[in-house]
Amino acid sequence: MTHDSYDSFRFDETTGTYRSEYDASSTADAERVLLGIASAVAKIRGVPVTESTSLSDVVAVERVAHLIADRQDRPESPVVTFTYEESRVTITDGEVVIRPPSET
Numbered sequence: 717m718t719h720d721s722y723d724s725f726r727f728d729e730t731t732g733t734y735r736s737e738y739d740a741s742s743t744a745d746a747e748r749v750l751l752g753i754a755s756a757v758a759k760i761r762g763v764p765v766t767e768s769t770s771l772s773d774v775v776a777v778e779r780v781a782h783l784i785a786d787r788q789d790r791p792e793s794p795v796v797t798f799t800y801e802e803s804r805v806t807i808t809d810g811e812v813v814i815r816p817p818s819e820t
Contacts (some may be wrong), residue, residue: 734814746781
């Protein structure tokens, strides 16, 4: 996953979500995961990432990165879920799922 590439996220028509995988064994991937989320949500909304709320204003970025990076030390991988720019974001062991807001 790269922070400037929306292409790493694929739309799942069955669930109505965008999904991307990351290397769950790489501690270096934690920051890229978070940057990728900000970029993907901006693309989904159709705005430049600079017009989005800073991810650090919504979630404790350092804590989330720590949970992603240090999961090898736990018997079970954490699941992190939060709302960002009205999209529901879930990070699990090796996957990010973004559920955009429902169209009304």
